[in-house]
Amino acid sequence: xxxxxxxxxxxxxxxxxxxxxxxxxxxxxxxxxxxxxxxxxxxxxxxxxxxxxxxxxxxxxxxxxxxxxxxxxxxxxxxxxxxxxxxxxxxxxxxxxxxxxxxxxxxxxxxxxxxxxxxxxxxxxxxxxxxxxxxxxxxxxxxxxxxxxxxxxxxxxxxxxxxxxxxxxxxxxxxxxxxxxxxxxxxxxxxxxxxxxxxxxxxxxxxxxxxxxxxxxxxxxxxxxxxxxxxxxxxxxxxxxxxxxxxxxxxxxxxxxxxxxxxxxxxxxx
Amino acid sequence: xxxxxxxxxxxxxxxxxxxxxxxxxxxxxxxxxxxxxxxxxxxxxxxxxxxxxxxxxxxxxxxxxxxxxxxxxxxxxxxxxxxxxxxxxxxxxxxxxxxxxxxxxxxxxxxxxxxxxxxxxxxxxxxxxxxxxxxxxxxxxxxxxxxxxxxxxxxxxxxxxxxxxxxxxxxxxxxxxxxxxxxxxxxxxxxxxxxxxxxxxxxxxxxxxxxxxxxxxxxxxxxxxxxxxxxxxxxxxxxxxxxxxxxxxxxxxxxxxxxxxxxxxxxxxxxxxxxxxxxxxxxxxxxxxxxxxxxxxxxxxxxxxxxxxxxxxxxxxxxxxxxxxxxxxxxxxxxxxxxxxxx
Numbered sequence: 001x002x003x004x005x006x007x008x009x010x011x012x013x014x015x016x017x018x019x020x021x022x023x024x025x026x027x028x029x030x031x032x033x034x035x036x037x038x039x040x041x042x043x044x045x046x047x048x049x050x051x052x053x054x055x056x057x058x059x060x061x062x063x064x065x066x067x068x069x070x071x072x073x074x075x076x077x078x079x080x081x082x083x084x085x086x087x088x089x090x091x092x093x094x095x096x097x098x099x100x101x102x103x104x105x106x107x108x109x110x111x112x113x114x115x116x117x118x119x120x121x122x123x124x125x126x127x128x129x130x131x132x133x134x135x136x137x138x139x140x141x142x143x144x145x146x147x148x149x150x151x152x153x154x155x156x157x158x159x160x161x162x163x164x165x166x167x168x169x170x171x172x173x174x175x176x177x178x179x180x181x182x183x184x185x186x187x188x189x190x191x192x193x194x195x196x197x198x199x200x201x202x203x204x205x206x207x208x209x210x211x212x213x214x215x216x217x218x219x220x221x222x223x224x225x226x227x228x229x230x231x232x233x234x235x236x237x238x239x240x241x242x243x244x245x246x247x248x249x250x251x252x253x254x255x256x257x258x259x260x261x262x263x264x265x266x267x268x269x270x
Numbered sequence: 271x272x273x274x275x276x277x278x279x280x281x282x283x284x285x286x287x288x289x290x291x292x293x294x295x296x297x298x299x300x301x302x303x304x305x306x307x308x309x310x311x312x313x314x315x316x317x318x319x320x321x322x323x324x325x326x327x328x329x330x331x332x333x334x335x336x337x338x339x340x341x342x343x344x345x346x347x348x349x350x351x352x353x354x355x356x357x358x359x360x361x362x363x364x365x366x367x368x369x370x371x372x373x374x375x376x377x378x379x380x381x382x383x384x385x386x387x388x389x390x391x392x393x394x395x396x397x398x399x400x401x402x403x404x405x406x407x408x409x410x411x412x413x414x415x416x417x418x419x420x421x422x423x424x425x426x427x428x429x430x431x432x433x434x435x436x437x438x439x440x441x442x443x444x445x446x447x448x449x450x451x452x453x454x455x456x457x458x459x460x461x462x463x464x465x466x467x468x469x470x471x472x473x474x475x476x477x478x479x480x481x482x483x484x485x486x487x488x489x490x491x492x493x494x495x496x497x498x499x500x501x502x503x504x505x506x507x508x509x510x511x512x513x514x515x516x517x518x519x520x521x522x523x524x525x526x527x528x529x530x531x532x533x534x535x536x537x538x539x540x541x542x543x544x545x546x547x548x549x550x551x552x553x554x555x556x557x558x559x560x561x562x563x564x565x566x567x568x569x570x571x572x573x574x575x576x577x578x579x580x581x582x583x584x585x586x587x588x589x590x591x592x593x594x595x596x597x598x599x600x601x602x603x604x605x606x607x608x609x610x611x612x613x
Binding site: 156157160161163165167169170171174178179182183185 | 359364366370
């Protein structure tokens with residue numbers, strides 16, 4: 001008798017929380033396509049603001065994509081081999097290195113940015129190029145790649161798989177390309193999505209590191225909030241959502257696929 | 271598919287003073303010398319931690335012996351060669367099948383790596399799958415296989431490359447008892463048919479006796495005894511070997527020849543009239559097993575005596591039983607130890 005009441009209350013509370021979180025988002029996105037926000041939706045829907053955002057900020061979108069792509073390449077090239085070596089070595093030293101790599105997550109982004117400026121700020125060409133921002137993003141996203149690949153490597157017992165391949169005559173590179181990397185793929189994929197998502201959305205670090213010529217999307221957003229009319233800022237937010245949502249959805253799906261596959265694996269094991 | 275062409279030239283494996291100390295200082299193996307003749311099946315038997323797997327990994331090339339140790343294949347020094355250059359086949363306890371490949375691709379892997387022509391790979395893989403009765407699993411993924419099927423795939427994969435030596439590391443441990451028995455018979459048939467040099471690691475004495483031409487009993491990183499199964503069972507060199515292979519009784523009582531201790535297997539004693547007996551004991555448990563009855567006796571010594579008898583009568587708890595050990599099959603551990611462990 002009491003259960004339905006409890007359930008109803010829980011449902012109501014959950015919906016309330018969802019509304020609290022979602023309504024501002026939806027309103028903001030609606031504002032981006034409303035002709036005049038102060039007159040409300042009655043003023044009609046328009047794509048004008050999105051067009052204006054494109055005109056004003058297209059370069060920030062492209063720069064964000066360029067930095068995210070480059071960041072992905074760098075973290076793949078550094079992170080995957082690093083995770084492999086760490087997983088292979090094991091022991092205390094490996095754990096210390098792993099923790100050190102994770103430090104940039106704990107340290108505030110502003111502090112990292114400051115450290116980068118203090119250290120490299122004098123090299124003018126570097127300071128004003130987008131590569132400066134890239135370095136910050138790599139520092140910040142690398143731990144996510146390393147951790148993600150490490151987790152998968154330790155779950156697939158890759159040492160045994162490698163020994164199996166070696167016993168069949170495979171050289172180190174053959175083992176790496178045909179056995180280790182394909183089986184580590186879920187981790188590499190999850191790490192990649194994480195890196196791209198974080199890089200596209202990163203603000204703290206980037207705000208400190210950017211120059212007027214190297215604005216990324218989030219920095220542009222802050223700029224538009226401060227200086228543009230509300231509809232333009234909202235339309236910009238909408239563009240950001242459209243870019244980031246597929247990435248987040250893919251990340252969720254990948255996570256689910258792994259969770260579904262794992263119990264299946266153990267159940268077929270005798 | 272096609273019957274084997276001329277049996278391949280077999281490979282003898284020789285170990286010279288192979289010791290192994292791990293980086294953390296653990297001494298896994300004391301210096302070991304061992305000869306495995308071509309085509310022979312040798313089983314490394316011992317409790318966990320005795321060094322049997324380490325010794326196998328030395329032969330495989332997955333571990334290097336401490337300086338001074340040498341591994342020879344047909345007299346050729348392969349100590350410095352890593353496993354991928356030794357042309358061995360290996361079956362791992364966990365099977366180590368590649369989850370990203372189908373059964374067929376797993377079996378073909380060693381041939382692909384060797385850049386064998388595609389047509390020949392196809393033919394050989396099909397032959398292997400037929401031989402192991404897994405032809406209908408070709409397109410399956412590894413995680414869709416049962417334990418026994420995985421085992422067969424692992425075997426097929428290891429022998430597809432026609433290795434010089436086949437190394438098996440506790441290949442049946444992960445399976446249930448019934449399947450283990452069946453695969454044991456299959457592996458035995460396979461090894462005889464291939465005529466390949468095989469080294470098999472197990473902690474299961476029944477497996478060792480069934481499969482080994484010779485058994486190497488290991489204890490604490492050293493070889494305790496080497497010999498054919500019969501010799502190991504009937505003439506163990508010390509109490510450890512005697513205990514590890516089968517059950518053994520040690521009764522402190524003077525036998526007819528004046529030994530201080532009677533050492534015998536449960537099946538090597540008879541129930542006799544009291545005046546003929548070497549000793550007597552009281553029944554504390556009796557298990558009727560069909561072909562025989564296993565009695566546990568509280569005997570003259572501190573440890574209970576285990577006796578297998580073919581008597582058809584029932585035994586009661588507390589009943590007194592007079593036992594005579596057959597004089598010809600008594601074991602003399604002291605004398606055996608003196609005779610040494612010469613293989």
